[in-house]
Amino acid sequence: MALRLVDRAGLDALGDLGGRQTAVTCQHGCRHDDSLCDARCSVSPPKDRNRGFSLLLPAEATGLAPRRIRLRPGRVRPVESLIMANVLTPQGEDFPRWYQDVVAKAQLAENGPARGSQVIRPTGFALWERMTAEMDARIKDTGTENASFPLLIPESYFRREADHVEGFAPEVWMVTQGGGKDLEEKLAIRPTSETIIGEYMAKWVNSYRDLPLLLNQWCNVMRYEMRTRLFLRSSEFLWQEGHTVHESYEDAHAFTLRILHDVYADFMENVLALPVLRGIKTEAERFAGALNTFACDALMRDGKALQMGTSHELGQKFAKAFDIQFQGKDGKQAHGWTTSWGTSTRMIGGLIMGHGDDAGLRVPPNLAPVQVSVMIVKDSDEVRAAARKLYDELKADGLRVKLDDRGDIAFGRRAVDAELKGYPVRIELGPRDLKNGEATVVSRVEGSKQSVPLGMIAEAVAAALAGAQQQLWDEALGFREAHTVDVASVDEAVEAARTGYARMPWDACGVEGEARAGQSAVTVRLLQREDGSVPDSLDESGLIAYLARQY
C-alpha cells in the first residue's frame, strides 16, 4: 500500500511544489524525499475518522505556513488543494499588499467603479461610526455645533481667497453641466468648505456677541487624486470639518490648539491607542490659505508616517475675503479670526497600519464596534443556550458584543475571521467548557487563552479589554520610540527615514534641507519645541523637526 501525492496532470508532484524541492515529513517524523509514503509510516494510524495518514507539509516545501494534511490510501488530490495559503500576505514580505489584503479580507472596503472612489462595507463603516461618535462628543464638548452646508460651491466663491484657489485648483472637481445644459457658473464639488461656510459666517456674524461662532459638519468631500489607496487617499472621502470665527487672534489661536489637543490627540491616543506627534507644519506643508497649520502625525508599522488630523489658524485671510465682520464693544467694525480643522476616514487607514499584524486587524477596545465575540465551539442546544445567556449578560453590562452561534461553519474558520476583524476579546464556549462551568476567554492582542468560571466572565473580559487597550498603546509607543532617530544632517535624516522618524534641529535642516529631503520622498512632518510642546508659530527659534516618509 502506498500513498501518492499527485498533481492534476496525474504526475507525482510533491517533488516539485511551487518549483521547490520538497521533502515531506510524516507524523512519525520519517522524512520522505519522493512522493511515496509507505504504509510503515502509519503503524499507528491517526484516530482520524477517515483512516488516513497525516503528513506535515513543512514550511520550506511550500513557502507558506506549515500545514498538516491528511491523505487516504489511493486518494488522488491536486497539490494545490493540499497547501494552506496564508490568510494575508505577511507584513514583512510586502506591506502594501498586506494592507490591501486586510482591507479586502476583513471586508472593510473596496474600490468603486469610478477611479479613486470607494465603497465602505459595513465592517469598515462600523469603525467609522465609532470614530464619529467619539469625535463628535469631543467636538461638542468644545461648544461646537453641527450644521450642514452644500456639496456644490459656486466657482466664484472659490476664487475669493487667492492662496486657497491656487492650492486647491489641481484637486477640484468642477460641475459644468446641469439639466443637460452648460451652467452659467461652474460649480465646484467641495474639496473643503472654508469658502461656502465663510459666506454664511459673514451673514451670521454681526456683533461680538455672536462670537465665537463654532461650527462643524460631517460630510463627504472630493479631491482629484492621481494615486489612490483605500482609506488613505481616495477621490471621495468622509470627514469632519470644523469652522470657527473668533474675536481675536488669541482666541482663534487658542481654539486651534484646543482642537488639536483636546479633540484630535485625545481621541487618537485614548481611543485609537495611537501615540501621535503634535506640532506645527512648515510653510511648504501648510494648508492653502492658512496662517499656520498644526497636525497630529502617527507612525505606521512599516515606518512611514501618516497625518491623522490637521487644525488651521486662518488669521483674517478668509474673514477679509468673505467679509466676516463684527462690531466690537468699542463700536468699531473688525474682521473676525477664523479657524478650520479636519479628520477623515483616513484614520481608519491609520488604525489598520498602526496596529494590524499578520493575522489581521487589531482594534483597540475603546474603539471596537465589537469588543467581545461570544462564539460557540461545537453546535448543540446547551452550548447555544449558554452562549446566548453569556451574550445577554455582557450586553447588559454595556459592552459591545457579538454572538457567533453559526453552527454550519467550522470553528477554525470563524476564529480566523474574528482575528481578521480584530475583535479584541472572544469567548469560546463548548461542551467541555460547559461541563466545567467555564468559558475560554481569548485575547486577540495578548494572544492569551484562559478558562474562566462562568460567574466571573464579566471581570475577566473587563480585564482583558483594559489589557488589550494598554498593550496596543505600549506596542505602538515602543515602536515609535525604537524608530525615531536623532540626526544632525539632511543626508542622515533621509537615511533614518527609511525606518521611521528622523529628528533634527530645524535650523540644521531649513527650507533648503526640506526641499532636498523631498527629492528622496522624505518630508518634514512637523516642528516641535525642544521640550516636545507645540510652537505658536514658525518664528520661534530652536525648533525641532521630525522627518519621515509619508503616506
Place this chain on the structure above:
RNA sequence: CGGGACGUGGCGCAGCUUGGUAGCGCACCCCGUUUGGGACGGGGGGGGCGCAGGUUCAAAUCCUGUCGUCCCGACCA
C-alpha cells in the same frame, strides 16, 4: 502626469509564443458524515476572458485605442 507591472467566474491563477470557441485551486449551492484552530465524501451552479474597434472562416490568444488596478516618482487629509 513620467517609469515599471498587470487586467480571464467572488478571490488567486493557468491558457495567449504556435488563433479553433475556457480551465485549476479556494470560495459558493445541495445531500450525508462532521465541528476545541482554516473539515471529509458525493453531487452541482456560475465566466466567454476590462471595454471599444480592427485583422481573420474563426480572437483570452494578433493589431489599435481606451478605461481601470498595483508599485516607484511628482501632488495631497
